[in-house]
Amino acid sequence: MRCHFSPTGLQGDASNPAQALALWLDSVLRGIGQVLFQNNSYSGLLFVLGVAWHSPVLAAAAVLGCAVATVFAQWLGLQRSVLRQGLGGFNGALVGVALVYFFEPGLLTWVCVLLGAAIAAMLGLALRRVLDGWGLAVLTAPFVLATWLFFLASAGLGRLQPSGLLPAATLPSAAAVEGVVSASTWAQGLGHSWGQVFFQMDIGSGLLLVLGVAIASPSAALIAILGVVAGMATAWVLGAPEPAMRAGLWGFNSLLTALALGHVFLPAQGVKQLPATLYALWGAVVYTLLTAALQAALAPIGLPVMTFPFVLTTWGLLLAWPAAIH
Amino acid sequence: MRCHFSPTGLQGDASNPAQALALWLDSVLRGIGQVLFQNNSYSGLLFVLGVAWHSPVLAAAAVLGCAVATVFAQWLGLQRSVLRQGLGGFNGALVGVALVYFFEPGLLTWVCVLLGAAIAAMLGLALRRVLDGWGLAVLTAPFVLATWLFFLASAGLGRLQPSGLLPAATLPSAAAVEGVVSASTWAQGLGHSWGQVFFQMDIGSGLLLVLGVAIASPSAALIAILGVVAGMATAWVLGAPEPAMRAGLWGFNSLLTALALGHVFLPAQGVKQLPATLYALWGAVVYTLLTAALQAALAPIGLPVMTFPFVLTTWGLLLAWPAAIH
Amino acid sequence: MRCHFSPTGLQGDASNPAQALALWLDSVLRGIGQVLFQNNSYSGLLFVLGVAWHSPVLAAAAVLGCAVATVFAQWLGLQRSVLRQGLGGFNGALVGVALVYFFEPGLLTWVCVLLGAAIAAMLGLALRRVLDGWGLAVLTAPFVLATWLFFLASAGLGRLQPSGLLPAATLPSAAAVEGVVSASTWAQGLGHSWGQVFFQMDIGSGLLLVLGVAIASPSAALIAILGVVAGMATAWVLGAPEPAMRAGLWGFNSLLTALALGHVFLPAQGVKQLPATLYALWGAVVYTLLTAALQAALAPIGLPVMTFPFVLTTWGLLLAWPAAIH
Numbered sequence: 001m002r003c004h005f006s007p008t009g010l011q012g013d014a015s016n017p018a019q020a021l022a023l024w025l026d027s028v029l030r031g032i033g034q035v036l037f038q039n040n041s042y043s044g045l046l047f048v049l050g051v052a053w054h055s056p057v058l059a060a061a062a063v064l065g066c067a068v069a070t071v072f073a074q075w076l077g078l079q080r081s082v083l084r085q086g087l088g089g090f091n092g093a094l095v096g097v098a099l100v101y102f103f104e105p106g107l108l109t110w111v112c113v114l115l116g117a118a119i120a121a122m123l124g125l126a127l128r129r130v131l132d133g134w135g136l137a138v139l140t141a142p143f144v145l146a147t148w149l150f151f152l153a154s155a156g157l158g159r160l161q162p163s164g165l166l167p168a169a170t171l172p173s174a175a176a177v178e179g180v181v182s183a184s185t186w187a188q189g190l191g192h193s194w195g196q197v198f199f200q201m202d203i204g205s206g207l208l209l210v211l212g213v214a215i216a217s218p219s220a221a222l223i224a225i226l227g228v229v230a231g232m233a234t235a236w237v238l239g240a241p242e243p244a245m246r247a248g249l250w251g252f253n254s255l256l257t258a259l260a261l262g263h264v265f266l267p268a269q270g271v272k273q274l275p276a277t278l279y280a281l282w283g284a285v286v287y288t289l290l291t292a293a294l295q296a297a298l299a300p301i302g303l304p305v306m307t308f309p310f311v312l313t314t315w316g317l318l319l320a321w322p323a324a325i326h
Numbered sequence: 327m328r329c330h331f332s333p334t335g336l337q338g339d340a341s342n343p344a345q346a347l348a349l350w351l352d353s354v355l356r357g358i359g360q361v362l363f364q365n366n367s368y369s370g371l372l373f374v375l376g377v378a379w380h381s382p383v384l385a386a387a388a389v390l391g392c393a394v395a396t397v398f399a400q401w402l403g404l405q406r407s408v409l410r411q412g413l414g415g416f417n418g419a420l421v422g423v424a425l426v427y428f429f430e431p432g433l434l435t436w437v438c439v440l441l442g443a444a445i446a447a448m449l450g451l452a453l454r455r456v457l458d459g460w461g462l463a464v465l466t467a468p469f470v471l472a473t474w475l476f477f478l479a480s481a482g483l484g485r486l487q488p489s490g491l492l493p494a495a496t497l498p499s500a501a502a503v504e505g506v507v508s509a510s511t512w513a514q515g516l517g518h519s520w521g522q523v524f525f526q527m528d529i530g531s532g533l534l535l536v537l538g539v540a541i542a543s544p545s546a547a548l549i550a551i552l553g554v555v556a557g558m559a560t561a562w563v564l565g566a567p568e569p570a571m572r573a574g575l576w577g578f579n580s581l582l583t584a585l586a587l588g589h590v591f592l593p594a595q596g597v598k599q600l601p602a603t604l605y606a607l608w609g610a611v612v613y614t615l616l617t618a619a620l621q622a623a624l625a626p627i628g629l630p631v632m633t634f635p636f637v638l639t640t641w642g643l644l645l646a647w648p649a650a651i652h
Numbered sequence: 653m654r655c656h657f658s659p660t661g662l663q664g665d666a667s668n669p670a671q672a673l674a675l676w677l678d679s680v681l682r683g684i685g686q687v688l689f690q691n692n693s694y695s696g697l698l699f700v701l702g703v704a705w706h707s708p709v710l711a712a713a714a715v716l717g718c719a720v721a722t723v724f725a726q727w728l729g730l731q732r733s734v735l736r737q738g739l740g741g742f743n744g745a746l747v748g749v750a751l752v753y754f755f756e757p758g759l760l761t762w763v764c765v766l767l768g769a770a771i772a773a774m775l776g777l778a779l780r781r782v783l784d785g786w787g788l789a790v791l792t793a794p795f796v797l798a799t800w801l802f803f804l805a806s807a808g809l810g811r812l813q814p815s816g817l818l819p820a821a822t823l824p825s826a827a828a829v830e831g832v833v834s835a836s837t838w839a840q841g842l843g844h845s846w847g848q849v850f851f852q853m854d855i856g857s858g859l860l861l862v863l864g865v866a867i868a869s870p871s872a873a874l875i876a877i878l879g880v881v882a883g884m885a886t887a888w889v890l891g892a893p894e895p896a897m898r899a900g901l902w903g904f905n906s907l908l909t910a911l912a913l914g915h916v917f918l919p920a921q922g923v924k925q926l927p928a929t930l931y932a933l934w935g936a937v938v939y940t941l942l943t944a945a946l947q948a949a950l951a952p953i954g955l956p957v958m959t960f961p962f963v964l965t966t967w968g969l970l971l972a973w974p975a976a977i978h
Binding site: 148149159168 | 785786823824825826827828829830887889890891892893937938940941942943944945946947948949951952967968969971972973
């Protein structure tokens, strides 16, 4: 089948070098789309625009990271069909954004983006082999692990320079309720949760990201919004600090968990939409506790939790589910 | 076969709703019994009495947690035969006790018991799938992980209120020998080790728990006592603090490890009683080192080790064993 | 086949007790040889001499640990063919060296060597079962885990007395570049990296260790030296402290990773020497970041990373590789 436009982006086979390049760029854009589970290069393009709306440099880092990870995964032998869905690159895209966000600008930081994206691609292949036996996807675990590698390494390698946005290492202690949750907390939290997937707190970016998901799948956008609401509501009841709720930090993992369970993995196993969505919303309770727990567990080594609560919650809920359908 | 009394509790099938309810309650009591590896509802009843002897509230928490976990595991599709052995509920029972013990009394703590028991049931199913490939049981890992989740989360969610019994986060440092071990240390330690499984330091409770095991299996009670002796002796030689020995804190994991290896899992593989018991007692050496090691490893995040040394030691020893019988 | 000398040491079957003892000693020496991946008892003998050159006590601890682990692994049923390659003992050898190095001299420390070697043998069998499914070797993971067990336990068991060489528990913070790397840094670092595998900083020891590898396989010695260069170069570029580079602390994990990938595991899968070596050198980048990262991650519990960066890097790179040859 010759190269042509489809509702999800370019499809088919290249018949000349220009088309091969176009298909490769399409794979990179699908990689950006896969950050929010969309195998859709138009979504990917909107996500790039959403990031660029707030910070063109971060958008460039996302595209560069995604491209490098795609190339390295191909070199390590990842199948073409998987690469064409963007699954070789999305962790590299997030590594690029995170390193440029948390490290001082400079040449070495961009070298780290290249290295980090390659490491994420390699970790993706390694984890894929380990998780295959249980039917689990790697999700954003390669991104989180590769990024933590650089953050932690900056404590021993003097030329890696954090930008001061990383949390300082500290011993955890019991929290008090902080601030009062109002309607504006909810409104801003709902808007910011989307951008936080790419380390942004910008409602304009958020709208472009919602739009990117909605053009690929309106129901996915709805499930993601329900996920944010469930995550924020649980966090509210259990006494999460108001400023973090307003910043969207209690919504973005929940957004991803709801998409993963309610839109992607359970429907792929033939589970109906209603039970899949309900189970995904139960996941928000687990995710909220896990986010606070991981924050405390990582406090003595000064690491941000990023999307790891989403990864662990999704793995746990998927592993527990199959019993229900036997 | 119709519902009837057997030496281990109710057996058979329900022919009316009252019998169905009785069988369900029997499963819950067996769940309490499984905390000390007894698929026996009379043992479970004695364990409830043993906990209630010291604290009726903790006993209620154990029963509630066990009931909720049993229901949730059933909803997630755990097979009826497994549920009827109490294996769906025992982790929930321990979650109930631990949360009521370590959190301030109040409505939210009881809500956490419900959530925590459900999370433990879900983790039990998830871990079961992961561990099945190596022929390992989940033991009390779901309880430990679910409880740690709440303990850690209290550092970020202001409405979760620890009762002050959790260890404060601190950096570990080398220990000196503390106190002098005497005959009364040994006597009290042997008595308290039983109750510590349920977070109690009460010899009356201990006697009811021993009795509960002994009516199901006198040899199991003997193996458990040998386990406590081996654990306390190793701890003594290596210089564990005397007050903790007296409190039974160096005996309860060893008790569980000895039961697991010497009474349950190795005999189930056809291993004779003598080598199984000797291997279980070697486990006490490993467990003692591991308890001190985990205490230090968890110090910076302020977590108690609970029964995790037992879980890891039992897994390790079972994984290493099969080579010996090939 | 009767017992006889071969280019790698004794071979064949014993026809009298003296030969049986000689073969057993040959297995122990091969165990020392396996620390640097040499199934060769002459290499093992040179390694013992290399350690003894700097410290006869550490050499004795290595031989004792290796012997105890070999016996315990045999008792647990490890196959004779595996034992004869020295694979039952090498982790025990390293446990012996590490405990005598990091703990105060005394009877209890030597008891710990016996216990630690036995625990390492048991962990070796347990990990072997877990890792078999992914085709991974246990490497030195049993040594690292068994040794950490004792180091951490010394925080709770007063009779375990660290010698003051263990790092104090501390919270990590961002590093500055320390010292200026010169030609003498490189020369000493290259020489010290070998001895650091056995906790030594002695160029005489290093030369004996290189010789021990080279008599078994000159190409292995070359790959190991390339590995040290790659590791030190990456550490230099990223700003590792000069004193640690000079001490060989940024070379010994890289040495082991290069040997593991370039000399042992990838060639065993039929990979040609050039791609295997290039992939091994890419591993040095990962290993260098991982060493700094693990140092920071373990800082709050005061543990040295020892050879764990080598273990994790080798596992990760091997898991990611197979895709490349499908």
